[in-house]
Amino acid sequence: MKRIGILGATGSIGIQTLEIVRDHREDIQVTALAAGSNAALLERQIREFRPRLAALYDEKAAKDLKERVSDLNVRVSCKMDGLLEIASMEETDALVTAVVGMIGVVPTLTAIQNGKDILLANKETLVTAGHLLMPLAKEKGVSVLPVDSEHSAIFQCLNGEKRGQVKKILLTASGGPFRGKKREELAGVRAEDALKHPNWSMGRKITIDSATLVNKGLEMMEARWLFDVEPERIQIVVQPQSVIHSMVEYVDGSVIAQLGLPDMKLPIQYALFYPDRLPMKLPELDFYELSQITFEKPDMETFYGLKLAFDAMRAGGSMPTVYNAANERAVALFLAHKISFLQIAEIIERCMQAHKTVENPNVETILETESWTYDTIRREIMPASLSGE
Ligand code: NAD
Ligand code: MG
DSSP states (O other): EEEEEEETTTTEEEEEEEEHHHTTTTTEEEEEESSOOOOOHHHHHHHHOOSSSEEEEEEHHHHHHHHHHSSSOOEEEEEEHHHHHHHHOOTOSSSEEOOOSEEEEEEEHHHTTTTTTTEEHHHHHHHHHHHHHHHHHHHTTOOEEEHHHHHHHHHHHHHSSSSSGGEEEEEOOOOTTTTTHHHHTTOOOOOHHHHSSOOOOOHHHHHHHHTTTTHHHHHHHHHHTTTTOGGGGEEEEOOTOOOOEEEEEEEEEEEEEEEOOOTTTTHHHHHHTTTOOOOSSSSOOHHHOOOOOOBOOOOTTTTTHHHHHHHHHOOOHHHHHHHHHHHHHHHHHHHHHOOHHHHHHHHHHHHHHHHHSSSOHHHHHHHHHHHHHHIIIIIIISTTTTTTT
């Protein structure tokens, strides 16, 4: 019996994780569930999965939840304390990190410190704190299993091979809803257009990241830390059908790929039961129907946010935090209709230009850099459009 906690239980990844657990109640026990503010959904999840601990980041929502589940034997907490309590509780073997954004950094490090395996969806944590997280995981002897589909693919392509014989990682990208468009055509796109992803159904922030290709930039940094590869050995390949989830090229020229239908349940289930593969209630990949798989080079002029990711990754230190935090804020502003689509990359670039990289930042410096980035956007980059906030 594996005992898991889920941070971000009410989101796209959290819900799908619970759907898998529902089919395997004899193998997996849910010990804790946390989310941002959705008390109604978390209540339903608590009633079904009966965790011992629950948390909502939002204090008022947590109060509401407490009343809703007062008939059950579950402790409800809030804010960062709630997330940390879940990250360190004794009854948990593994933590599924499915929160969105840098809010995951401290809880994930705390969970590792407490010997929990990590099933990692929350890529923003690896992007900003990968240099702390991976060595700590090694020291504590815990595994960090990827949930992100590309990284699950790479992980599978590395199975049984020698790391020293890897030549490069080929990270595939769908190209998002605006693939093939030029900059001028993207000037007027609205959040509603960007939220229509051709192949994947995901949370709002990552869907916008997929439209700007910033998601691929974040995934590149995620891969860099997860698989301990130098930035120069990661190549991005656009594969619009999203059937090849990523590939690994070896020194002899052999390329190993992992293929499957685009469904996050596959990588989530793989991480939950690794190293076992379990039957899955999914349609089969029909190659006759698919008929072709095509490849393209990413257009980094139009999708400038991806180019900036290469710059941030090469600069290292605190720069990926600036890249990530600026993007988090810019995406929120875009979703609130306060900036245009193209301004997302512009804001990231201006923050990066204004930042002086700190080498090997510790957690405090990472969090300070995050605040510095938000302040810089508020004070220097966007004062006019934010005056209403
Ligand atoms: P989502 O927006 O659907 O869900 C986010 C979850 O985090 C929700 O449960 C929300 O309540 C919770 N949350 C937000 N702020 C919180 C806070 N302050 N404290 C506690 N909980 C908080 O997002 P998602 O699409 O499920 O993505 C989650 C993570 O997984 C992201 O890092 C994303 O990049 C990654 N990921 C998602 C997919 C996907 O298919 N959705 C694929 C690969 C990777
Ligand atoms: Mg992905």
